[in-house]
Amino acid sequence: MSTRAIPLHLLEHAAHNNALWCDAVCKLHGRPGEFRDGLWLNRFGTPQYYPDAVTLAGAEAAQRQLLAISALIEKPRAGAWAVKDSFSCLDLGCLGFRLLFEAEWISLNLSELELIPLPAGYSSTEIHTASELNAWENVWRGDESSAAGEPNGGIFRASLLTQNGIKFIAIRCDNRIVGGGILNEGGDVIGVSNVFASAVEPEIIWQSILAHAADCFPGTTVVGYESGRDLDTALRSGFRTLGPLRVWLSACREHA
16 A cells, blocks of 8 residues: 555545436436535435435535534435445534444556456446346345346336446356446546445456556546455555545434
8 A cells, every 4th residue: 555645625526426326326216416516415215225314525524414413304204325435534423323334445457557457257347237237136135036126126217227337347267247336437536336246256346347447547546445355455556545434324214
């Protein structure tokens, strides 16, 4: 991992890219978000695993962010509210939130990537159809048994496949999906997310996704966030850390 100083603007680009991705997913569920000064938020309820707010600026914007989040959660709802504190500088305990998890933003300049060929028997392709996307999501969820369900009924809608700069990557072995991830272009960087490996070494999946990124977006910087063993794998694959983030979850509120 490099010890060079990390430009603050790169962390800001990573947070902005993540908010753009959240916004794209929410729009296709008919629940658009909105960008405000230092914050992306969604008033309509987000799909599973997606936050209701993502901070886009650091401590200098904390007071404005707290006011906006406080106003947001006044709306009664059955589920909890989730906030991605991108700069790990908010104390949302005063608003009834608890810390759900911590992670690290990561980045890798693709011009510095050392490409490693896939092992024999493996292939890497993009997802192009609703049925392929359905199968991909089921493996990502760890529930391949539900592959017979209705295509396009999950989190990831097939219309994402036709949007510029968004790519769902599948790594196959013996014609079976064993891993993958998502690349999304935005905020002057390429976001990588939802990386998963099923009964395969995770380094194989990371290297394959990065090779795809280098082919589609040469010379750009890839950003994302990870924690625990996934963070360790990303660092072994060439990433360096940018800074911490925290995800907060509120108590559930009942409808009025």
